[in-house]
Amino acid sequence: EKALNLGKIVIVAGFQGINHHDEVTTLGRGGSDLSAVALAVQLKADLCEIYTDIDGVYTANPRLISEAQRIPKISYDEMSEMAALGAQVMHHRAIDLARKYHLPILVKSTFGSSKGTMITKEVPMLENVIVRGVTYQKNVAKITLQGVKKNTDLACRLFEDLAKENIVIDSIVQDFYNQETVTVSFIVTEDDFMLSLKITEKIAGKIGVQEIHTDCNLAKVSIVGDGIAKEAGIALRMFRALSRASIHMETINTSRIRISCLIKLSQLDEAVKAIHEEFELSKIIKEI
Numbered sequence: 710e711k712a713l714n715l716g717k718i719v720i721v722a723g724f725q726g727i728n729h730h731d732e733v734t735t736l737g738r739g740g741s742d743l744s745a746v747a748l749a750v751q752l753k754a755d756l757c758e759i760y761t762d763i764d765g766v767y768t769a770n771p772r773l774i775s776e777a778q779r780i781p782k783i784s785y786d787e788m789s790e791m792a793a794l795g796a797q798v799m800h801h802r803a804i805d806l807a808r809k810y811h812l813p814i815l816v817k818s819t820f821g822s823s824k825g826t827m828i829t830k831e832v833p834m835l836e837n838v839i840v841r842g843v844t845y846q847k848n849v850a851k852i853t854l855q856g857v858k859k860n861t862d863l864a865c866r867l868f869e870d871l872a873k874e875n876i877v878i879d880s881i882v883q884d885f886y887n888q889e890t891v892t893v894s895f896i897v898t899e900d901d902f903m904l905s906l907k908i909t910e911k912i913a914g915k916i917g918v919q920e921i922h923t924d925c926n927l928a929k930v931s932i933v934g935d936g937i938a939k940e941a942g943i944a945l946r947m948f949r950a951l952s953r954a955s956i957h958m959e960t961i962n963t964s965r966i967r968i969s970c971l972i973k974l975s976q977l978d979e980a981v982k983a984i985h986e987e988f989e990l991s992k993i994i995k996e997i
Contacts, residue, residue, distance in 0.1 A: 710752060721748060742803035750810045757807065758815045759799060764823030765816050766791070766798050768990035769843045769981055776991035780841060782827045787841045787933050790967050794931045795846040804828065831935060839936035839943060840988040843981050846929045847974060848899040849879065851959065852909055856890045856919025863893065867912045874908065876901045879929070880962040880971075890919070896960065896971065899925060927959065928977040931969040932984060938965045950987035956980050 712719050721744070742759060749757035766788065769777040783791075785808035792801035798816055807814050807828065817825030857863050864881075871878065879896035897905045906923060913921055937943050944961075947968055951958060956979065959971040972980055985991065 713752070742800050743806065746803045746806045746812065746814065750806065750812055754812070756813050756815055758817060760817055760819040761798065762819065763798065764818035764821050765826035766796070766828075767842065769985050770845075773978060773981055774843075774985050774991070777985070778991060779823065780826050781824065782829060783841060784831045784935055785828060786831070786966055787935055788828045790931075790933045790964070791842055791844050794844045794929070794933065794967065794969065796842070796844045798826075799828075839940045840932045840934040840990065841936075842933055843984050843988075843990065844931050844933065845977060845981055846898075847977065849896055849927050849929050849971065850899050850902040850905075850923065850925040851894055851896050851927055851971065852902075852906060853892060853894040853922040853924075854909065854913055854918045854920075855892045855922065857893050858890055858917065863912065863916055863918075866916075867909060868895075870908045870912065871905060874901075874904055876905055876908075880960055880969075882960050894960065896927075896929075924959075926974045927971055928974045928980075929969050929971050930977065930980045930984065931967055932988070933967050935966050937968065944968050946987055947984055950983040951980055954979050954983040956983070 745759060746757050748754075763771070765779045765781075766783055767777040767779055768774075771777045785804055788796075788799065789801045789804040789808070792799055792804055799814070804814070806812075811830070814828040815825050816828065817823060854863070868878065868881075876897060879898075881893070881895045883894075884892045902923075902925060906921075909921060932943075932947055944963070947970070948958065951970065951972070954976075956972055956976045959973075961971075962969050970980075
């Protein structure tokens with residue numbers, strides 16, 4: 710700050726910081742974005758500009774959907790969800806920090822003159838735009854325990870051990886298998902799959918689970934938008950688009966501004982295209 714006040718241009722290395730032991734450490738994935746936002750917050754800047762290899766946030770991956778449109782403005786909540794669900798533009802930790810301190814972020818291309826995308830507080834939905842974008846994750850896996858006896862402490866024991874290893878569970882589904890047993894399925898990232906399976910097999914062996922099934926050839930496709938909770942029939946339209954494309958949904962989970970479906974990895978591209986078309990996201994988006 711002192712150097713800035715002297716009119717100097719300050720270059721700061723991102724992706725690193727000092728912990729509470731005064732040791733230099735890295736900030737993890739998305740650390741450079743987080744560094745930029747943290748500095749902007751500390752310096753009480755009016756805006757944090759992030760320059761990247763694309764000219765903003767798009768309604769879908771433009772490398773997959775050539776008709777995808779740049780989104781002029783998007784809310785913190787929407788961008789955080791899209792980032793957490795696979796959008797590569799920014800890391801969700803940086804978005805969450807900016808939201809906490811009400812710091813607008815402008816994402817622009819390093820190589821062009823596009824206006825980019827402004828990430829800010831809630832953005833008004835124009836022209837009945839309910840869904841802001843479609844995003845996806847490829848690195849997901851499902852573990853299913855079949856024939857789990859009712860009234861066992863499986864859930865408590867299993868997910869406690871997974872939590873001890875800092876394994877994040879994406880979603881959990883329990884179905885009745887027969888009168889005495891249930892089936893429990895949960896989703897993890899492929900990076901956590903082998904350790905998750907090892908822990909699962911250990912717990913399953915102790916409580917007598919009949920079978921364990923796994924599937925790593927999966928992907929998660931999601932729609933995100935502040936208008937999802939305000940408009941009826943959004944889930945129906947998404948499911949109908951997938952059905953028309955003969956795409957089976959393994960699991961479904963939702964939040965206030967997001968609907969996600971687990972599908973076969975081989976059908977991911979077709980699913981993204983079908984959903985993008987259903988919500989007419991290729992229409993030109995007006996600057997707000």
